[in-house]
Amino acid sequence: MMNSYIVDGHCDSLIDFVNNNRTLEESSAGGQWDIERAKRSGVALQFLAAFIETKYKPDRSLQRGLELIEGAHRFIGSHLDQVFLIQTKRDLEQIPHPSRLGVLLSVEGGEILGEDLFMLDIIFKLGVRALGLTWNQRNALATGIGEADVRQKLTHLGQDVVQRMNKLGMMVDVSHLNETGFWHVLDISKAPIAATHSCAKALCAHPRNLTDQQLRALGRHKGVVGVNFYPRFLKETGVATRNDVVRHICHIAEVAGVETVGLGSDFDGIEETPEGLGHVGDYNYLRDDLVKIGFSSQEVEQIMGRNFMRLLSNVLK
């Protein structure tokens, strides 16, 4: 029996909660993530993303972002016996907690800031500790991977945001950022960064995935890649199994070092899942696969959660 705990760098379940589709308490129709199965699998820390959907951009990005953040606090507040919010390095010391699941609040999409740096301080005060600078589109900070012009670096505001995030103790997430922006962030960030939910481009040539060069650079900067479970990022056919997740884990470990690998399921943000890894309750099978393929128990612990914990302890204040 392995006693490794899991850190999952990304799920979109908060939207279901805020839209009153699910309570996220236990397994329910259509849901991939819930407290019950997460705890049973040994998830100790879950990044909960406030993903600002395209239909709210640009005009209502802030309203929707705040609605999701308020929803996260309502979710945590109504399950205080089972969930607690991670905001500081000291909070990390409680992980793995014997009975409660740690939650780290992240915002996916710098649109929430509009064009104002002070908004970053406001969402920090609201408990947000990670920010994806972009989703797939361009915004006032930077350019996402969905835009045709790939040469765009961060804007002046985007650079200020990264520097301010370093000061406040917030984690920069580059998962949806264009490649030019990725290199720009690495150039200016004083703290390590993460691609919380991305895969390896060498195995699947999707624009959302990272080249070996990017993976190596993340490793050099003590960053982490959370391997995404979306079949279209795992395999070009768009049909994948749990073994494809293992292949991406192995590749990133080989190219960038095992200390660079993490997990970022994207549960409840993906309409398809790999065979054998359909929900957060299936994490045990993945853990067994990693042992079987030859990772040492220490390496399995790193991949399943300790690498993300190290990154957070280097970023949070």
Ligand SMILES: [Zn+2]
């Ligand atoms: Zn995403």
